[in-house]
Amino acid sequence: MHHTTSVRSLRRCCALTAAAFVVAVATAGPAAAHAEVEAEGARALDQNVALTFSAASESSSAGITKLEVILPKGMEPGDITYKEGPDGWKLTPTGRGYTVSGPKLAVGEDADHVVTVRQLPDARSLVFKTLQTYSDDHVDRWIEQDDTSEDGHGHGHPAPRLELKPAAPGAKPVSPSPTQEPTTAAPSSDTVSGEPTTPSATPSTRPTADSTNDDGMPVAAPLGIGAAALLLGGGVWWFKSRRSGSA
16 A cells, blocks of 8 residues: 555656656747847946847747847937947948848857947936847847736747946936037138138228229319310410401
8 A cells, every 4th residue: 555655656756747847848948039238337327338239049940140229218329339249240320229230140049249339328227129130031029128928928029128227426428429520611711810801891982983083083183174275275266366357
């Protein structure tokens, strides 16, 4: 009787162990897949921070070719500088973040890359939604705000999340992204050293046509000369006529 009870207990224990093993194997795959971002000791408002992204491969037949990262509020594409990543991959800014892409990775190989951010926002945590594209055009969407899913076991696709420590004392936000160098306008002639100023649009000081001629001589002068010549000529004619009459 005692022997039978022991056998039954052993069988029950083996069955429970096997069931637990099956459950563990069944859930290990989805639980292992992830997309993460890390920055050791990162604090809010820190500047020139290196962010390391890692996206796990979930395909058994295709390699990863591209990652699109959607930046959280307070970060702009111009804040991001590409530091390192898979061989041949390049960073391209987008309207909402950036992409890193290049030759497809080996099947099963995770996609890791590092970028430098000009300054972290003043926040407690940052969520970087990520779209992961494979060579067969399949897309893994690491966009869920929390590690939850419909099955209730956390086997979804949570977005990479970076927890930040409080800002250092005295830390202040800088402009969100580098501004484009302003175009230098040509300076006005009255501000360039050694150059004459442009004449202002004031009334001309040149004498008007009714007071001088083109040679600068007053108009009345030639008129007076002409009148004198006429009088002199008339006097000579009158004098000659008188002499002829007397003769």
